Amino acid sequence: MQALHRRPHCGAAGLSAVPRRGHAVVVGGSLAGMLAARVLSDHFDRVTLLERDRFSETPAARKGLPQGRHAHGLLERGRRALERFLPGLTGELVRAGAEPLDFTRDFAWMSPCGWYVRFPGDLLLLGCTRDLIDWGVRGRVAALPNVRIQQGANVAGLIRGPGGARVAGVWLRSRAADDEVDYLGAELAADLVVVADGRNSRLPDWLTALGYEVPGETVINSFQGYASRLYRSPPEFASDWKGLYIQQAPPDDPRGGIVVPVEGGRWLVSLLGGDGDYPPTDEAGFLAFARSLRSPALYEAIAAAEPLTPIAGHRATENRLRHYERLGRFPDGVVAVGDAVCAFNPVYAQGMTAAALGAEVLDRWLREESSHRGPGRGRVFQRHLARATAAAWQLSAGADYGFRTTQGPPQGRLARLTGCYIAGVMRAATRRPWVRRRLEEVLHLLRPPSALFGPGVLARLAWDRLAGKFGAASRRGGPAREGTEAVGDRRDGVELSPEWTIEEGSRA
Numbered sequence: 001m002q003a004l005h006r007r008p009h010c011g012a013a014g015l016s017a018v019p020r021r022g023h024a025v026v027v028g029g030s031l032a033g034m035l036a037a038r039v040l041s042d043h044f045d046r047v048t049l050l051e052r053d054r055f056s057e058t059p060a061a062r063k064g065l066p067q068g069r070h071a072h073g074l075l076e077r078g079r080r081a082l083e084r085f086l087p088g089l090t091g092e093l094v095r096a097g098a099e100p101l102d103f104t105r106d107f108a109w110m111s112p113c114g115w116y117v118r119f120p121g122d123l124l125l126l127g128c129t130r131d132l133i134d135w136g137v138r139g140r141v142a143a144l145p146n147v148r149i150q151q152g153a154n155v156a157g158l159i160r161g162p163g164g165a166r167v168a169g170v171w172l173r174s175r176a177a178d179d180e181v182d183y184l185g186a187e188l189a190a191d192l193v194v195v196a197d198g199r200n201s202r203l204p205d206w207l208t209a210l211g212y213e214v215p216g217e218t219v220i221n222s223f224q225g226y227a228s229r230l231y232r233s234p235p236e237f238a239s240d241w242k243g244l245y246i247q248q249a250p251p252d253d254p255r256g257g258i259v260v261p262v263e264g265g266r267w268l269v270s271l272l273g274g275d276g277d278y279p280p281t282d283e284a285g286f287l288a289f290a291r292s293l294r295s296p297a298l299y300e301a302i303a304a305a306e307p308l309t310p311i312a313g314h315r316a317t318e319n320r321l322r323h324y325e326r327l328g329r330f331p332d333g334v335v336a337v338g339d340a341v342c343a344f345n346p347v348y349a350q351g352m353t354a355a356a357l358g359a360e361v362l363d364r365w366l367r368e369e370s371s372h373r374g375p376g377r378g379r380v381f382q383r384h385l386a387r388a389t390a391a392a393w394q395l396s397a398g399a400d401y402g403f404r405t406t407q408g409p410p411q412g413r414l415a416r417l418t419g420c421y422i423a424g425v426m427r428a429a430t431r432r433p434w435v436r437r438r439l440e441e442v443l444h445l446l447r448p449p450s451a452l453f454g455p456g457v458l459a460r461l462a463w464d465r466l467a468g469k470f471g472a473a474s475r476r477g478g479p480a481r482e483g484t485e486a487v488g489d490r491r492d493g494v495e496l497s498p499e500w501t502i503e504e505g506s507r508a
């Protein structure tokens, strides 16, 4: 790769509504990095994405994405954002083997309060591996004429711009001796550097090296572990569900598991354990853990299925929020996105959607940047990003306090009361399609958590209380063998019309 040494400039910022700028560099080629590159391609003449791994031509696991072996659900809010930046992606993934699932009908979900009522709805969940999603997104981004993806490029630090108040690019070191190109010491100048290097981000160290403060962190850890394996889904297996989720029920039962149908006629099965009750990665231990779940449905399913891979484990799962938005001094010319800023306990499936929200914020910020005069523009971006991901953080971090051993800042009384109220909402969602629908809209980040306190939910909870049903969970909605009615009735005021069609991609 050519090392570029040209004077950084700020383009013609300020002269037109959406000025084009010179060169942007993205550090990290996972979802947050790829989506950032997609956005930057609209605003910069050239975009270079630097990824230290090497990508495969096909959807395949790679070292820099160890979580790819575990079940990944893309929330509806995130899927819609991806469609906005990459129209038709949903259809492409389906043609490549992803199974489109009607989330409230096809997924049997055992909440801590019982099985959620099921009904045909309009929330789409793609049944596929994480590697397929990344492959689809990467293919589209790589095809953009002004985006260049450099693999095997390990970024080692930031270059200080003149005067030290801004970043002027990155410098690299080679990852392995067998790399075709030696990046050691190469410098790459950029008008903007977007850091998307994941949960173990080195940005705090890079800022320190330039004389800046390290951001404060909020860490909330409920000590979750994953163990996952692919199975061939048995064609003779008769059930009315396509996906199955036995949610953890803390504090009494920190164990859970999920079965997701993925491309190639396979199931991706992930077992989850909180409070340090990590699911084992040996054959006997994995099966025993599956058997110990609150419902036998998952164990019965995998007992009938053929394992295709070894069992993979994962334990880096704490909620970690780096408060760049609070720094007194933050250089211009650099911003951070994705897990590098806000990483979640993955059981709530928010990380990819948060990455997509970050891409939306980046797009807006770049469109409006001409109106932010003077230094501090990077901090403005980090403030916008913190606001955009606040609801996801609230849901994830709040739920984790239900586990016995959770470590983090003390929780207030209001938050504890909110937890009790949410339990009431979950119980109502085992009976009432309308309440389940509203709950899903919040969990899929389509509505803010405050929507759970709206008059529709309150009225239904009050009605149930009067009718003596408050606190009682329905027994319907669970997995049923073929021929048994498991889908709830529709007499709860839910009017649905799907917002998606696979052939056209999404109409969200």
Ligand SMILES: Cc1cc2nc3c(=O)[nH]c(=O)nc-3n(C[C@H](O)[C@H](O)[C@H](O)COP(=O)(O)OP(=O)(O)OC[C@H]3O[C@@H](n4cnc5c(N)ncnc54)[C@H](O)[C@@H]3O)c2cc1C
Binding pocket: 027, 028, 029, 030, 031, 032, 033, 050, 051, 052, 053, 063, 064, 065, 067, 070, 071, 072, 073, 074, 075, 153, 154, 155, 156, 196, 197, 198, 199, 202, 226, 314, 316, 317, 337, 338, 339, 340, 346, 347, 348, 349, 350, 351, 352, 353, 355
């Ligand atoms: C077990 C598990 C399950 C999960 N399940 C879900 C789910 O169901 N739904 C969901 O939405 N999210 C889920 N997530 C979260 C999701 O994986 C991440 O939020 C998502 O990958 C976005 O992260 P990112 O792009 O910011 O960082 P990452 O995915 O961590 O990628 C960082 C990239 O940067 C590269 N890199 C790092 N350092 C350098 C460097 N110095 N130079 C060049 N490149 C570098 C890495 O190789 C990597 O490719 C899960 C996570 C885990 C751990």
